[in-house]
Amino acid sequence: MFYREAGDFKTSYRDDGQTFPIKLDRWGYYAILAVAFLVVPLVIDSYWANAVLVPFLIYAIAAIGLNILTGYAGQVSLGTGGFMAVGAYAVYKLMVAFPGVPIVIHILLAGAITAVVGMLFGLPSLRIKGFYLAVATLAAQFFLVWLFNKVPWFYNYSASGQINAPERTMFGWAVTGPATTASAKYLICLSFAVGLAWVARNLTRGSVGRKWMAIRDMDIAAEIIGVNPLTAKLSAFAVSSFFVGIAGALLFSVYLGAAEASEAFGINKSFLVLFMIIIGGLGSIFGSFAGAAFLVLLPVFLKNVLVAQFGWPTDLAAHIELMIVGALIVFFLIVEPHGLARLWALTKEKLRLWPFPH
Amino acid sequence: MKLKLATVALGAVMAAAPAMADLVVPNLSYRTGPYGANGTQYADGFNDYFTLLNERDGGIGGERVRTPECETAYNTEKGVECYEATKGSGALVYNPLSTGITYQLIPKVAADKIPLYTPGYGRTSAKNGKIFEWVFNAPANYWDGASVAIKYLLDQNGGSLEGKKIALVYHNSAYGKEPIRTLQELGKKHGFTLTELPVDPPGQEQKSQWLQIRCDKPDYVLMWGWGVMNQTAIQEAANIRFPMENFIGTYWSGSEVDVKPVGAGANGYKALTFHGVGMDYPIYEDMKKHVIDPGKASQGGQFVGSVLYSRGMYAAVVIAEAIAKAQELAGTPQITAAQLRDGFEALDITPERLAELGLPDFGPEIKMSCDNHGGSGMARLQQWDASAGKWTLITDFTQPDQDVLDPLILEDSEAYAKEAGISPRC
Numbered sequence: 001m002f003y004r005e006a007g008d009f010k011t012s013y014r015d016d017g018q019t020f021p022i023k024l025d026r027w028g029y030y031a032i033l034a035v036a037f038l039v040v041p042l043v044i045d046s047y048w049a050n051a052v053l054v055p056f057l058i059y060a061i062a063a064i065g066l067n068i069l070t071g072y073a074g075q076v077s078l079g080t081g082g083f084m085a086v087g088a089y090a091v092y093k094l095m096v097a098f099p100g101v102p103i104v105i106h107i108l109l110a111g112a113i114t115a116v117v118g119m120l121f122g123l124p125s126l127r128i129k130g131f132y133l134a135v136a137t138l139a140a141q142f143f144l145v146w147l148f149n150k151v152p153w154f155y156n157y158s159a160s161g162q163i164n165a166p167e168r169t170m171f172g173w174a175v176t177g178p179a180t181t182a183s184a185k186y187l188i189c190l191s192f193a194v195g196l197a198w199v200a201r202n203l204t205r206g207s208v209g210r211k212w213m214a215i216r217d218m219d220i221a222a223e224i225i226g227v228n229p230l231t232a233k234l235s236a237f238a239v240s241s242f243f244v245g246i247a248g249a250l251l252f253s254v255y256l257g258a259a260e261a262s263e264a265f266g267i268n269k270s271f272l273v274l275f276m277i278i279i280g281g282l283g284s285i286f287g288s289f290a291g292a293a294f295l296v297l298l299p300v301f302l303k304n305v306l307v308a309q310f311g312w313p314t315d316l317a318a319h320i321e322l323m324i325v326g327a328l329i330v331f332f333l334i335v336e337p338h339g340l341a342r343l344w345a346l347t348k349e350k351l352r353l354w355p356f357p358h
Numbered sequence: 359m360k361l362k363l364a365t366v367a368l369g370a371v372m373a374a375a376p377a378m379a380d381l382v383v384p385n386l387s388y389r390t391g392p393y394g395a396n397g398t399q400y401a402d403g404f405n406d407y408f409t410l411l412n413e414r415d416g417g418i419g420g421e422r423v424r425t426p427e428c429e430t431a432y433n434t435e436k437g438v439e440c441y442e443a444t445k446g447s448g449a450l451v452y453n454p455l456s457t458g459i460t461y462q463l464i465p466k467v468a469a470d471k472i473p474l475y476t477p478g479y480g481r482t483s484a485k486n487g488k489i490f491e492w493v494f495n496a497p498a499n500y501w502d503g504a505s506v507a508i509k510y511l512l513d514q515n516g517g518s519l520e521g522k523k524i525a526l527v528y529h530n531s532a533y534g535k536e537p538i539r540t541l542q543e544l545g546k547k548h549g550f551t552l553t554e555l556p557v558d559p560p561g562q563e564q565k566s567q568w569l570q571i572r573c574d575k576p577d578y579v580l581m582w583g584w585g586v587m588n589q590t591a592i593q594e595a596a597n598i599r600f601p602m603e604n605f606i607g608t609y610w611s612g613s614e615v616d617v618k619p620v621g622a623g624a625n626g627y628k629a630l631t632f633h634g635v636g637m638d639y640p641i642y643e644d645m646k647k648h649v650i651d652p653g654k655a656s657q658g659g660q661f662v663g664s665v666l667y668s669r670g671m672y673a674a675v676v677i678a679e680a681i682a683k684a685q686e687l688a689g690t691p692q693i694t695a696a697q698l699r700d701g702f703e704a705l706d707i708t709p710e711r712l713a714e715l716g717l718p719d720f721g722p723e724i725k726m727s728c729d730n731h732g733g734s735g736m737a738r739l740q741q742w743d744a745s746a747g748k749w750t751l752i753t754d755f756t757q758p759d760q761d762v763l764d765p766l767i768l769e770d771s772e773a774y775a776k777e778a779g780i781s782p783r784c
Contacts, residue, residue, distance in 0.1 A: 047446065051439040096777065148532060149556070156777075159539050159770050160481070160532035162461045166777050177778075178469035256434060260463040260532050262559060263434060300439060313657075314429035315389030315398065345667070 001229050003351040016148065019201055025348075027174055030300020036190055041183035050180035050255070056296045057189040058250045063276040063288035064200050065243025070274070071282035072204055073236035074216025075125050079118075079137035081269035082144035083241050084248030086114040089154050091249035092163045095176070096156060103168040104176055107192070110249040111242040117144075127234050129219075148261035162260050165253040171314065178255045185254050190248060196243055201285050212236050224354075244273075281341025291341035298325055306341060381418060381693070383408065383677060384444040385425045386437060386454040392560035393432040393585035395615045397668055398657070400455055401419055401427065403670025405656035406649050410641075413648040418681050419691035432585070434458045441466065450681065450698045451475050452596040455672055457533035460493075465778065468493045472695040473702055475680075477673050478503070478609045478632055482536055483770035485732030487703070488782040490771065492649065494702050495678070496724045496733030498632040498758075500608070501766065504580070505758035506536040506737040507606050507630055508544050510595035511578055520549040525576040527591055530556035534582040537608070541580070541771075545763050561587025568594040581607045588616035596623030603628065606739070612749070617742045619644060628752070631674045632737045634720040634750045637663035641716030665740075665749060672721055680705050703728050722755045728784040735760070 007340050008023045010016045020026040041186035044053065062080060069075050094102065095213040125133050148154050167177025174180045175188045203209050211232040214222035223229055253260045259265070272295060280291020300323055307315035336343045350357070378702025387401030388394055408423040417423050426447065428440035437459030442450065451473045454460055460480035467474045474493045476484070482501045484493035498506075512519055526541060528534030538554060545552045553576060555567040561583060568591075571579060579600065583591055588611045603626040607616070612629020633742050642663070648657045661667045684693045693701070709725040722736035735756040743750055775782065 001719050039674070045446075050442045158773065159483070159536060159766075160457070161535045164461070164465065164774070167779065173636075178465035220441040256438065256462055257465055259434070260458060260461075263531055266559075269660045304443075307428075313389075314387065314427045315394070318390045318429045318431065323368065335630060 003354070005346070017205075019205075024236050026057065033194065036194075037187075041187055041191075044182045044186050046182040050185045051300055052297060054185050054189050054255050055251075056325070056346050057186075058247050058255055058290055059194040059273065059276060059296050060289045060292040061189075061193050061196055061250070062244050062247035063280060063292045064197060064285060065240045065247060065283070066273050067277045067280075067282065067288045068200060068204070068212070068243065069240035071277055071284065071287075072209060072216065073212035073233065073240075073288055075145070075233060075236060076130065076134040077137040077240070078134050078267070078270045078274065079121060079140035079144070080244055080273045081265045081267060082141035083114050083244040084251060084269060085144050085148055085265035086117045086241075087111060087245030087248030088259055088265065089148055089261075090114065090161065090245065090253035090255050092165065093154070093156075095166060095168055095253065099166070099168070102170055104170055104188075106168075107246055107249045107253070110233060111246040114245020114248070115238040115242040118237045121130060122234055122237030123243075125237065126230060126322070138267075138270075141267055143152060145261045145265060148265075162258055162261075165256075166256045168253075175259070178257065180254070188254055190252055196246065197289075198284055200239075200243070204285070216283075219309045275329070277339075279332060279339055281339030284339070284341035287339050287341030290344065294328075294340065295325075298328070376618060380448075380739075381421045381681060383423055383425050383448060383451055383453075383674075384440070384447070384449045384450045385427045386428050386430050386440045386444075386459065387427050388432045390429060391431040391433075391585075396588075396610070396613060397432065397455060398584055398665035399613070399615070400659040400670035400673075402464050402656040402659070402661050403667035403672075404453070404674045405670075406645065406659070406662070406667075407671045407674035407678065409649050409656070410645055411656050413652070413654065414559045416642055418678055419685040421685075421691045422679075423678075424645070430454065430456065430459060432456050432458075434462050435679045438462055438466075445470060445472060445602065450693070450695050451677055453477075455479065457481070457536070458531060461532055462471050464490065464493055464517050473680075473699045475673065475677055475702070477676065478669070481774075483767045483774065484627075485735075485767050486771035487727070487729045487731035488771075488784050489780055490731060491776045491783060492699060493521060494726065494731045496514065496705075496726055496731065496746070498609070498735050498737045499538040499732055500533075500582075501540040502732075502735035502758040503630045503737055504540045505544065505610050505735075505763060506543070506739075506756045507580055507608075508548065509756055509759065510606070510739055510753060512548065516572055518548070522550040522578070523553065523557055523574065523576040524550050524580060525553040525571055526569075526772050527555045527557060527564070527572065527579060527581045528719075529561060529583050529587055530558050531680075533584065533610075537582055539582075540763065540766060543766060544675065544759070546760075547762060548720075556582070557587055557591070559587070560585055564589050565593050567599075571595075571600065572598045577604065579605045581605070581611045583611045583616075588613075589619045592617060592620045592624050592627060595627075596620050602626035606630070609669075611650070612740060612742075614747075614749075615666075618747075622744045624742055627742045628739055629742075629749075630737050631665065631669075631723060631749075631751075633668055633738050634717070634751065635663070635668050635740060639717050644716060645750075656755050668720075675715060675717065675721075676705070676707065676724060679707055679711070685725070697772060702731075735763070 003024050066080050069077050087110045089104050090113040094106040126138045155161050164178045168175050173184045175184050211227045214227050215232045276291035276295050281287025302321045306312045388397035405425050408425050412422050428436040428439050453475050457479050460476050476495045482499040484490040484495050541552050609630050609631040617624035649655050682702040684698045685691050688697040705726045724733045735758045738755050739753045740749045741752045
């Protein structure tokens with residue numbers, strides 16, 4: 001009744017092709033952005049920033065990155081953790097080497113460095129596909145983590161191989177280091193997440209994204225209609241790694257503040273991000289956010305309910321939490337194999353007809 | 359849905375907000391995952407000592423102690439979540455039992471002004487209190503342990519390790535890498551060659567490392583392992599028939615859970631420790647009367663007296679003593695985290711005091727000051743007796759080689775100070 005296209009007249013192709021063609025959606029989007037940028041920073045405390053929102057936003061960026069590669073271009077990757085490590089170590093080296101440069105530039109540069117590395121490891125994708133490509137990217141994961149453990153130059157020869165983020169500022173506000181306020185941490189991650197999601201959305205609905213999707217759907221057919229697989233696949237690897245690299249840089253510099261390659265960027269991280277996009281929905285920007293929310297927020301939420309609310313022993317709660325999250329993943333995938341994004345789309349379809357379904 | 363989740367979670371957090379009256383010592387423990395078998399015993403010892411103080415003495419200085427537990431699974435991200443979740447509750451000191459989490463927390467505790475107590479783990483150079491104002495790692499750290507182990511080997515070899523081969527099997531993480539620099543320096547000083555064999559965490563897969571040991575035939579093997587890595591390494595050593603008495607683990611590679619799965623094959627395995635083990639201490643009479651028999655022991659008291667239980671208890675003893683000291687200095691039982699730091703810096707646990715606590719000769723003397731946050735660094739060795747099923751102490755507390763360690767600590771802490779922009783105090 002309220003959620004419908006009727007009465008929302010479009011007078012140009014531009015209006016027709018916009019991301020949120022329905023007025024209510026559009027308003028909802030602007031309202032969420034306004035709340036996220038204007039209200040949340042005023043009320044956020046360090047628990048909400050550090051345990052909930054900052055990891056959610058960072059993983060959302062990583063999930064968008066992987067979604068571009070796997071969901072849009074159809075190239076399965078298990079190297080996400082390794083590429084995040086590239087972003088983290090790149091930003092660390094840059095931060096320490098050029099202390100005067102604003103941190104945002106370092107983070108973007110770290111993304112660019114990761115893009116180059118990602119393209120390098122994307123080269124095999126021209127020859128190998130599917131599971132075999134997954135194994136090749138798995139090699140990237142292990143190689144990169146091994147490299148950052150093995151070569152002391154990457155961690156500036158510190159005794160323990162740990163990297164620590166020194167304090168760096170943006171417009172006079174600390175955004176890395178211990179003195180960072182909760183709202184500064186949150187805002188920097190939010191700005192990156194919103195900006196990158198906007199870029200991803202516009203890339204994927206333009207010619208670049210259409211080429212990726214053509215390759216995903218059937219690469220030979222795509223080649224016949226004139227899509228160059230070399231540029232399409234490598235650009236997918238580059239853009240995806242750029243996103244993942246930024247996520248890694250933020251994870252290390254803003255969120256954790258200290259990291260070591262094998263613990264923070266191990267194979268588990270690759271799987272975590274892959275699960276996010278599978279649960280959230282392959283080939284969907286919203287799905288990346290939904291998947292990240294599901295896998296970041298749900299464990300924290302369950303922990304708070306089980307331990308703080310019910311007073312269960314922490315180990316029992318931790319085990320039950322794993323079981324609940326696992327069961328929910330199975331449940332969601334049975335109910336909707338295309339992920340939360342599809343579930344959301346179906347809800348919207350139904351809402352359009354409500355209350356007179358046919 | 360997200361918003362709803364958020365509201366409920368907020369409700370949960372709010373409901374958990376405690377009365378601020380007690381002394382709060384959060385226990386960031388781990389009872390799950392590949393390190394859970396070890397972490398759970400430590401957490402029990404830690405909890406039980408504070409339960410004993412509460413039951414027997416009504417707390418410390420009349421203030422009851424609460425130890426809200428938070429499961430980290432030895433994972434740094436969960437560790438950060440636990441720290442943030444508990445720091446608002448009036449937390450006085452953190453003891454996360456994870457070098458990775460410690461590295462995360464070092465800058466954070468300095469900003470929040472909460473002490474971090476990391477006995478036998480964490481960042482070794484935090485011993486330099488001039489730079490690490492909020493971090494304490496007495497009585498001993500990794501480099502002390504490495505040096506004590508080498509000293510022991512020197513004794514065994516009539517004072518010279520010239521031409522000997524020593525292999526280091528280590529957890530490939532910040533924790534395992536810590537002793538390398540010291541061992542390299544000691545190698546230069548004493549003329550032994552060091553082979554470094556990293557094991558990727560969690561460490562169930564060590565075939566190639568032990569194959570290499572079999573080929574190289576080192577005279578001694580040192581191990582910096584934790585969790586499931588320990589059992590695997592000891593099993594592999596037994597499989598290749600490496601002489602167990604030449605195999606020395608660090609503090610964290612020498613507990614019952616590490617050797618028991620290997621059975622008789624583990625007999626003679628040695629490990630470092632910085633405290634006593636077993637139940638032959640008077641404190642256990644009180645513990646039995648006030649904690650175990652009334653059924654108040656953490657997890658039913660199934661691990662009382664084990665190595666890691668003793669270590670958790672020892673950490674609690676030091677924290678409790680520091681709290682008492684801080685109360686004395688501040689003149690009030692209601693101390694703040696900043697006052698507790700003063701308590702740590704003025705801490706002096708003499709052998710007499712330990713005997714008074716019912717733990718005679720349990721640990722070395724701990725005396726800290728503004729510039730020394732690491733105590734004496736003394737450690738001792740224990741050996742596993744598989745037939746009796748218990749650890750026996752085989753050396754006295756030994757001083758580490760401070761001539762080698764002090765310059766290394768200075769160098770590493772100054773590098774940190776430069777990176778983090780800290781100017782030395784004291």
